[in-house]
Amino acid sequence: MVQVRRGDVVAGGLELLDAEGLEALTTRKLAAHLGLQAGSLYWHFPSKQALLEAMADQIVAGVGSPSPGGTWDEKLAEFAHGLRRTLRAHRDGGRVVAGSYVTEQNTVAVSRAWVQALRDHGLAVRDAAWGGFAVFSFVLGHVIEEQGMAELTPEQRSAKSGTVLPDGDRPDEVTAALVDAVLADPDDRFEFGLSLCLDGLRQRHTSTAARTPDARKAD
Amino acid sequence: MVQVRRGDVVAGGLELLDAEGLEALTTRKLAAHLGLQAGSLYWHFPSKQALLEAMADQIVAGVGSPSPGGTWDEKLAEFAHGLRRTLRAHRDGGRVVAGSYVTEQNTVAVSRAWVQALRDHGLAVRDAAWGGFAVFSFVLGHVIEEQGMAELTPEQRSAKSGTVLPDGDRPDEVTAALVDAVLADPDDRFEFGLSLCLDGLRQRHTSTAARTPDARKAD
DNA sequence: ACCTGAACACCGTTCAAGT
DNA sequence: ACCTGAACACCGTTCAAGT
Numbered sequence: 075m076v077q078v079r080r081g082d083v084v085a086g087g088l089e090l091l092d093a094e095g096l097e098a099l100t101t102r103k104l105a106a107h108l109g110l111q112a113g114s115l116y117w118h119f120p121s122k123q124a125l126l127e128a129m130a131d132q133i134v135a136g137v138g139s140p141s142p143g144g145t146w147d148e149k150l151a152e153f154a155h156g157l158r159r160t161l162r163a164h165r166d167g168g169r170v171v172a173g174s175y176v177t178e179q180n181t182v183a184v185s186r187a188w189v190q191a192l193r194d195h196g197l198a199v200r201d202a203a204w205g206g207f208a209v210f211s212f213v214l215g216h217v218i219e220e221q222g223m224a225e226l227t228p229e230q231r232s233a234k235s236g237t238v239l240p241d242g243d244r245p246d247e248v249t250a251a252l253v254d255a256v257l258a259d260p261d262d263r264f265e266f267g268l269s270l271c272l273d274g275l276r277q278r279h280t281s282t283a284a285r286t287p288d289a290r291k292a293d
Numbered sequence: 294m295v296q297v298r299r300g301d302v303v304a305g306g307l308e309l310l311d312a313e314g315l316e317a318l319t320t321r322k323l324a325a326h327l328g329l330q331a332g333s334l335y336w337h338f339p340s341k342q343a344l345l346e347a348m349a350d351q352i353v354a355g356v357g358s359p360s361p362g363g364t365w366d367e368k369l370a371e372f373a374h375g376l377r378r379t380l381r382a383h384r385d386g387g388r389v390v391a392g393s394y395v396t397e398q399n400t401v402a403v404s405r406a407w408v409q410a411l412r413d414h415g416l417a418v419r420d421a422a423w424g425g426f427a428v429f430s431f432v433l434g435h436v437i438e439e440q441g442m443a444e445l446t447p448e449q450r451s452a453k454s455g456t457v458l459p460d461g462d463r464p465d466e467v468t469a470a471l472v473d474a475v476l477a478d479p480d481d482r483f484e485f486g487l488s489l490c491l492d493g494l495r496q497r498h499t500s501t502a503a504r505t506p507d508a509r510k511a512d
Numbered sequence: 513a514c515c516t517g518a519a520c521a522c523c524g525t526t527c528a529a530g531t
Numbered sequence: 532a533c534c535t536g537a538a539c540a541c542c543g544t545t546c547a548a549g550t
Contacts, residue, residue, distance in 0.1 A: 111515070117514060175441030199470045202467075207438075216427075218430075248422075252422055263426060269497075329535090
């Protein structure tokens with residue numbers, strides 16, 4: 075009936091992902107969802123993997139563009155929050171992006187835009203690229219853990235947190251800290267980790283600036 | 294012939310993983326590899342997912358135990374390097390661990406041992422647990438990216454790095470920095486990111502100690 | 513340019529039955 | 532306790548043929 079285009083397949087894939095999760099995302103179900111026969115997707119994509127990469131690229135595009143004002147560390151925090159938001163906006167979003175080494179259009183554009191913004195707001199361009207990469211890794215790893223935990227059923231959740239507790243009723247200090255960290259608000263844990271990266275980069279930036287005081291006007 | 298035990302299935306799964314990769318890791322191939330019929334694995338594990346979780350737990354166990362001496366920041370660096378080593382020791386190791394929220398025996402034991410070590414070497418126990426979690430997230434995300442890139446075929450690799458380069462022959466500063474970061478030695482990128490986390494935590498530790506100078510003898 | 517229809521070589525999982 | 536044998540309901544992918 076209505077013809078389907080590449081972008082429709084990607085959008086349909088994300089719908090199916092959100093509705094049923096990554097394991098249930100099947101080329102056949104997606105085809106049916108789009109009103110097509112099983113093999114028809116292979117006119118649009120050479121493989122399921124290619125489809126997943128396009129979906130990952132679409133997810134990453136959801137990071138958005140850097141806002142105009144502010145300092146470089148505000149930009150980097152904004153990037154981290156935007157990436158976390160868009161990964162969490164789709165069921166198994168972390169694993170989808172983790173499953174495909176994305177160097178497609180949107181991902182490249184997003185990378186360039188944010189590194190550019192970091193540089194324009196005073197960070198050395200090398201620290202911008204490497205720091206951005208480090209923050210990307212942290213956010214990806216963090217969201218994967220968050221979503222992995224969130225998808226446990228309540229029974230599994232309680233069974234597993236039971237694993238952490240020792241036999242005695244009075245847990246030792248380390249165990250208590252572990253339980254606290256696992257059960258804490260993911261937002262708080264995320265902010266903690268992100269602030270480590272930001273503080274580390276701020277320290278580096280300061281010491282670099284101290285060693286070569288006129289680096290910024292020497293470009 | 295020879296009977297197979299749970300541990301043999303996990304070990305065989307890791308062999309097959311290393312030999313053929315995650316996509317080719319099939320319950321049927323694994324059964325054949327162990328000299329069994331297709332359905333026999335389901336006596337040992339309730340599902341393929343449970344098998345993958347046991348494999349992930351086995352991989353995480355490869356982190357090993359903290360060495361005796363040193364400072365807390367040396368311990369945390371040691372943990373990060375150990376985790377990266379063991380994830381990289383198996384093909385798709387990052388994605389296997391990412392794919393299962395592991396709270397099995399080994400993973401819990403490893404967590405406890407390292408948080409204990411961090412605490413024993415002077416880090417506040419809460420910072421030990423939360424900082425360990427942050428470093429875990431960073432390492433996992435980083436290794437996933439590393440392995441994703443490493444598994445591209447040479448043709449894909451060159452095709453993709455071409456995507457980064459603009460049409461003109463003279464790339465701008467930001468593009469050059471991006472290409473540099475992507476093509477850099479993964480060890481260097483890892484150390485950069487890890488040092489951000491460590492510096493951030495050191496800074497936090499110092500400022501905490503400054504505010505409450507006798508926190509360490511008050512335990 | 514985009515899709516159907518039918519086929520191929522697989523999957524994960526279950527379960528009665530065997531030893 | 533551990534495994535076989537056979538089945539069930541699916542998969543991803545290909546490709547001649549249609550429009």
